[in-house]
Amino acid sequence: MFLQQLVNGITIGSTYALVAIGYSLIFGVLQLINFSNGSVYMLGGYLTLLVYLALKGNFLIAFFISLLITGLVGFLVDFFGLRLLRKKNAPRMAGLISTLGIGTIIDNSIQIWFGTETKSFPNFFDYGKITIGNTIISWTQIIILITSFLLMTIFSLLVYKTKMGKSMRAVAQNMAAAKLMGIDVKKVVSYTFIISAFLACIAGTLVGSYYQTIDTTMGFSVGMKTFAAAVLGGVGSLPGAMIGGLIVGIAETLGASYLSSGYRDAIAFIILIMVLLIKPSGIFGKQKIEKM
Amino acid sequence: MKKNLDILLERIALQQNKIVTVLIVMAIAYPYIITNQYLMRLSILALMYVMLSLGLNLVTGYMGQMSFGNAAFWGIGAYVAAIMTKNMSLGSGIAFLGAMLVTGIFGFLLGLPVLKLKGYYLTIVTMGFCEIMRLVELNWMEVTNGPLGISAIPKFNIFGIKLLSYKSYYYIILILVIATTVIVRRIVNSRVGLAIKSIRDDDVAAESMGVNIVKYKILTFTISSMIAGVAGAFYAQYISYIDPSSFTYNASQEMLVIIIFGGLGSRDGGHGKWQINY
Known part of the structure; x- marks a missing residue:
């Protein structure tokens, strides 16, 4: 029982980790919480389903098309919602409200086009299951785990080893100085948003396959939980976001099975509040020194 | 062009007292001029939103902390009032007081740890609080009746006099709004207000x-949550049906949009809701 819940928790936690990486990257670069990320996650799941149904069942192509469209949406979020605000040096709160608004627009458009009812989602990775002792692990779970950890490795390499990643980290440290060194800040920010949308879309599709349902409200709670995960690990730190996602996933699953399933969504927030009160910088975060 | 506008605004500012008087008279005469029930209903809800935004404006506009928790306090106020009037058959006056006290205590308790945080973290924690409260309202069946909500909440009953007409609801919320405006104004123009604004501008x-x-952060937060609680008590007795889905973070988001629309940190900003609702 415990092992089973642990496996379930790690599976769902690894998808949270994917979305949390997106939050962390954007927070690192812009010092901004991207509230539209949860909606992009939901959009990714819906687009995969839509294209899949339209193409009459070629999962890989459907998935890639959905990935491209979500990436474009991620780019547009920045282009329409934030670029002008940055140009005008608007207060940070304005950017936050802007992403909230864009998230609501995405949510409502999906609700208008597809209706608010829960849609059934085909399981793309249904290859049976493995039983170890009393613990049942389905291939869906294994594929989710492999994909997530593969992507985490790829994006860690991207951020820490490539030139693009270097310029991202430079912008995160000091935007003005990065600009002076000849880094195209606009491009870096756009890339960050596209990457974060990619990750959200992949996570949305994986979770859709896992639960075999998607609905229009799934974005909000996942958005909040993954933000909790990012804060838990320390905002702006990639390994932190991964570990945070896993911890939130495991705690939530164990809490739902041993305490009360009704309060499942509350557990992430309770963890979040406790972390913020005890160590606001998170597990891997660096303590910031405030300068006058 | 701009200069002319400035002069005009200056003149208006000089006549502020007269304008306020005219507006209040208009507000009092309003139900006698407009007899359309739909418009009446809208205006009552609009006034309630004015009250909610006034409360949020204290924290967000004047103190510069973006809180998403006010919808939760609104909900707590509504539930407290509903339980007091329906299950304990108490009068409206006591229900208003009770809602105010309970939300004040909640605001104080949430404020104690949370207000040490700054900026985004405060926003996120209050948002989380909203979600936790919604889940509690959803799952605590014995008290809140879960997702079914509490229905058939008695209408206003002030000192044994039952009020049943739209006009009376309108006047109740109008009195509450005017009282809130006066309270907020007095706070903002006092020593406390100066302290709050100094925290917003530079806390160090x-x-x-x-x-x-x-001290000032917690004080402001508590007052703001109390105002939301009273608005909630009004809402419960006016609509006479409440359920957890009304008090989600969406409501907080709406309040935030209202106060940004009306101008952060301006007393009359909340009144911008009038236009949005029409």
Whole structure:
């Protein structure tokens, strides 16, 4: 029982980790919480389903098309919602409200086009299951785990080893100085948003396959939980976001099975509040020194 | 062009007292001029939103902390009032007081740890609080009746006099709004208000000048949540049906949009809701 819940928790936690990486990257670069990320996650799941149904069942192509469209949406979020605000040096709160608004627009458009009812989602990775002792692990779970950890490795390499990643980290440290060194800040920010949308879309599709349902409200709670995960690990730190996602996933699953399933969504927030009160910088975060 | 506008605004500002008087008279005469029930209903809800935004404006506009928790306090107020009037058959006056006290206590308790945080973290924690409260309202069947909500909440009953017409609801919320406006105005123009605004502008400087930041933050937060609680008590007795889905973070988001629309940190900003609702 415990092992089973642990496996379930790690599976769902690894998808949270994917979305949390997106939050962390954007927070690192812009010092901004991207509230539209949860909606992009939901959009990714819906687009995969839509294209899949339209193409009459070629999962890989459907998935890639959905990935491209979500990436474009991620780019547009920045282009329409934030670029002008940055140009005008608007207060940070304005950017936050802007992403909230864009998230609501995405949510409502999906609700208008597809209706608010829960849609059934085909399981793309249904290859049976493995039983170890009393613990049942389905291939869906294994594929989710492999994909997530593969992507985490790829994006860690991207951020820490490539030139693009270097310029991202430079912008995160000091935007003005990065600009002076000849880094195209606009491009870096756009890339960050596209990457974060990619990750959200992949996570949305994986979770859709896992639960075999998607609905229009799934974005909000996942958005909040993954933000909790990012804060838990320390905002702006990639390994932190991964570990945070896993911890939130495991705690939530164990809490739902041993305490009360009704309060499942509350557990992430309770963890979040406790972390913020005890160590606001998170597990891997660096303590910031405030300068006058 | 711009200069002319400035002069015009200056003239208006000089006549502020007269304008306020005219507006209040208009507001009092309003139900006698407009007899359309739909418009009446809208205006009552609009006034309630004015009250909610006035409360949020204290924290967000004047103190510069973006809180998403006010919808939760609104909900707590509504539930407290509903339980007091329906299950304990108490009068409206006591229900309003009870809702105010309970939400005040919640605001104080949430404020104690949370207000040490700054900026985004405060936003996120209050948002989380909203979600937790919604789940509690959803799952605590014995008290809140879960997702079914509480229905058939008695209408207003002030000192044994039952009020049943739209006009009376309108006047109740009008009195509440005017009282809130006066209270907020007095707070903002007092020493406390100066302290709050100094925290918004630069908290480190404020602290070094001897402003007790924690005390004022918690005070403001508590007052703001009390205002939301009273609005909630009104809502419960006016609609006479409440359920957890009304008090989600979406409501907080709406309040935030209202106060940004009306102008952060301006007393009359909340009144912008009138236009949005029409």
